[in-house]
Amino acid sequence: MATEPNVGEAPLHSLVEVQEDTRQRICGGRVLLRIRLAPDEVASLSEPDPLFSLVPRTAYLPFLFHDVLEHFKKSAIARMGQPYELWFDFNHTALKWHFPVGVLCDALVGVEVPVPLDLTVHFRGNSVMSDLLPFSGMADLQRSVMNAFKQAIFLEVGSASRFMRLEKKEHMMLWDAILQSDIKSFSQVEEKLMCSTLAECKSLAVRLHIWAPAHDGEVLLHKAPALRESGAAFTLSDFLAMAMPPLLSAAGDVLAEGVEVLTQGLILELHWLRRISLGT
Amino acid sequence: MSKVQESAGPVLAHLARLRAGKVEVHVKAMGSAPALRQPRFTIDGSKKFSKLIVYLKEALKLETIYVYCNDAFEPSPDERLSDLQKCFGSSGNKLNISYSGEQAFN
Structure with missing residues (x-):
């Protein structure tokens, strides 16, 4: 793709859509969630059954709030007129509601997503979690x-x-x-x-979600040119060399050891060009 | 989008370097919102946008505030000022911010 001479002028969909439903196939993935109520918030004698939900990777966690509330309301500690403050965690990491499920999954779980993926829901305490944005609806x-x-x-x-x-x-x-x-x-x-060709694009918006063990996730918002000066497509490797060189090897031609780059649940190759869309 | 499995040290150090330095914020009131006595000031680039929102709320004694970048969109409170300045800033280290007591630019 990167070597196409007219990559800048080609309509964007022709760069991505090999078949009519390519975008659907890339972005249309789903994750099976098994949601349990946080043990310290269970008021019933026995633990309530978990809630299973097959959610699109492009969905956001608040899409689940209604079903979760209906399923666990009877078992959760009563709020005495206080509103519920729903939030989820995965392995004790609070999940940000303003990123799509697929992005959270790529950053926190990686390419091997267990089926089902276990999340814990909390009915209170959202407002005291400093790393979550307040959510009122x-x-x-x-x-x-x-x-x-x-x-x-x-x-x-x-x-x-x-x-x-x-x-x-x-x-x-x-x-x-x-x-x-x-x-x-x-x-x-x-x-x-959006622009209809890469040549028209002033720059692309890229959000790099960085995950490492024993560290809170960092997110870098960084713009990237759509094309190299030569007119060839700007690649992931070009982007990392510009924005985050420590992710590349010393020579800059391969990823540093232990580094994986994912989008939509797929491992990205360094030469790939991808039109970066909402939230990823 | 990215997953770093080992030694995040160099990555975090690079992030800190990227965000080092001050961002020059130029602030403008919209509609009936009160004006700030000092509409130009600098903030640490590593600080989050929420820090600016809280500062404006307190300085202007407003309970509700909508804060915009380039008269176009509201950055997320967890975005870093330096990232915003590099993406949306104008000449120098300038970041153009406007605020209102009501929602604007829909």
Whole structure:
């Protein structure tokens, strides 16, 4: 792909979509979750049955809040009129609600995702977790997701005016598509917002989620050019050399020992070009 | 997106270097929001955007505040100021911030 002479001028979808449903196949993965209520929050005599849920990798954890609440409400310690403050942890790491499930999975679990993946849900204490953003309802999620999307558009196009010019029904279609993990509808609105070729892109928005044992996750927001000066596609290797050289070997041609780079549950090769979309 | 299995030391040191130094913040009030007495100041680039939100809330005595970058979007509170400045800043180390008591730029 990187060696195509006209990579800058080619319509973006032609770079990614080998077959019509390629994007669906790349982004449409699901994760089977087995959710248990935190043991110190169980009020019933026996531990409640876990809740199984097959969630799209593009979904966000608050999408599960309703089902989780219905399933565990009877067993959880009563809140005496206080609102529930739902949050999840994986192996004692609190999970950020404003990143997609697939991103959390790539960063915290890696390529070997157990089936099912065990998460623990807590009904209280969200507000005292310093590494979680406050959450008071789906409007918070919508605001966070849409602003992240606007940021990406701003980097690609140089302004967010395309987003602000969207009609109300297109806004609703976009949010519905995100809620339903409907990649086709999402792409329809996205086409109006993003550049149609790499040559038009001012820069791409990349969020690098960095995970290492015994360390809280770090996230680096960094822009990347879409093309090299020569007109060839900017690769993952180019990006890491620019933004995070310690992830590459001393010679800079392979990943440093112990480093894996994933997206959508797939291990990325250094020469790959990928159109970076919302939240990844 | 990335998974580092061993020795995160060099990676974290590089992150710290990337975010070292101050970010020059230029702040502008929108709508009926009060103006800041000192609309230009510097903050440590390694600090999170939430730090700026809290500072503005306290300085302006506002309970609700919406803080925008480049009159376009609200950065997430957990984003680092240096990352924002490098992606969205204008000449020098400048980051253009505006705020309002109501939601804007939808």
